[in-house]
Amino acid sequence: MxxxxxxxxxxxxxxxxxxxxxxxxxxxxxxxxxxxxxxxxxxxNDSARVLRKGRTATVGLVLEDLADPFYGPLNRAVEEVARAHGALLITGSSAEDPERERELALALCARRVDGLIVIPAGADHRYLEPEIRAGVATVFVDRPAGGIGADVVLSDSFGGAREGVAHLIARGHRRIGFIGDQPHIHTAQERLRGYRAAMAEAGLPVEPAWVALGSTEPASVTAAARGMLGRAEPVTALFAGNNRVTVTVVRVLAGVAGPVALVGFDDFELADLLRPGVSVVAQDAAALGRVAADRLFARLSGARPAPERLVLPTRLIARGSGELAPPA
The missing domain is CATH 1.10.260.40 (lambda repressor-like DNA-binding domains)
Structure with a gap:
């Protein structure tokens, strides 16, 4: 110098x-x-700066899987906010494994990150209580923390699913199937709740065979969709609980005679180029990341409000698949 x-x-x-x-x-x-x-x-000399200020100018992001298209924009938004604050972002994937999430989050804390943004894989986050007490700012995204009070930024999974299913009902569908993620996942629970609410508001029953929660691997989703479509009275429309489910359902419907309406939760690449285009309930992954990162750096700057639950709206995009009428 x-x-x-x-x-x-x-x-x-x-x-x-x-x-x-x-x-x-x-x-x-x-x-x-x-x-x-x-x-x-x-x-x-960042090492000297850490000793002087007690900060490392690094933050950690724990997400499920960077290969999932949903997490790319979210990661990029967090990185941009961190960069604007002169901080480096370190990202890791939990692979939907609660123990791996815990190991990764604690490893980042051991490397003295100033804050954490976590997309939870598990349901118990009490392991982070000592780190939060020690000053590690922590914000959860997409799903709330389990067992602790902490800031969380969510999409309106309930409202979005209710709107998507109501859209199908308005087109004349009465037998609507729901295929979602693992039942312990908060977003899967909320989207199923939205589906049931829309059906109840329209005075429609929900047959047990119309609902499938579980693995989003293609084989499982394919089996669920074919089961609903192969009944004596098949469903005439499907609501897919996330983009992985939607992509598999599109493949299944390509081999089905006759139109079956489809609305998916989450947008995905090329959805507008299919014929018909896939109607979706879109959530803003970049906004989730940006709001969460802004909240994190507000806490790092000294703000100490009570933990908040921030819910961002979704948007129904009608492209054709959700507007197909049921068979006459």
């Missing part, structure tokens, strides 16, 4: 202010300091 100060013709404190993005430096002086930094190849 002494060399940078000498080359730029400024004091050490001015160099420190520029390096740490602090106010009080004129644009011209900042330009000279930045030019000196570039010419000398200066790099900030």
């Amino acid at each position: 002494n060399d940078v100060a000498a080359r730029a013709g400024v004091g050490l404190k001015t160099v420190s202010r520029v390096v740490n993005a602090e106010p009080g430096v004129t644009p011209e002086t900042e330009r000279r300091v930045q030019e000196a930094i570039a010419a000398l190849g200066f790099r900030r």
Whole structure:
């Protein structure tokens, strides 16, 4: 820093202010300091900064699977907010395994991240209580924490599913199937609740055979869809609980004679290019990540409000598959 100060013709404190993005430096002086930094190849000593400020300028993101298209925009949004705050994002996948989630979250804490954003795989997060008490800001996304009070940012899974199923009912469907994720997952529970609410509001019964919760692997979804479509009185429409389910159902319907209406929860790539286009209830994954990251950095800046549950709206996108009428 002494060399940078000498080359730029400024004091050490001015160099420190520029390096740490602090106010009080004129644009011209900042330009000279930045030019000196570039010419000398200066790099900030983050280890010394950690010792001085007690912060590492890193945050962790624990999600389920980066290969899932839903998590790409969410990860990118968190990364952009972190970058705007001068922080580095470290991301890891839990593979929907609660024990792996726990190991990954605690490993990030052991590396002294300043905060955590977690998409829960498990239902018990009391293991994070000591870390939160020690000052690790923590925000949950997509599903609430289990066993502890913490900020959570959610999509309106209940309202979105209710709207999607009501859309099918408005097109004349009375036998509507629901295929969702594992029953212990919060979003699967909320979307099933929305399905049941829409059916009840329309005065329609729900046959047990019309509901399938479980693995979203293609073989399981295929079996569930074919079971509903192969009955003596088959369903005339399907509501798919997430994008993985929807993609498999599209493949199943490609081999079915006659139209079957479909609405899926979550948008997915090329959904608008299929014939018919796939109608979906879209959630804004980027907004989830951005709101969660903003909340995290607000807490890191010293804000200490009570934990909040923030629910973001969904949007029904009608493209054709959800507008198909039932057979006459």
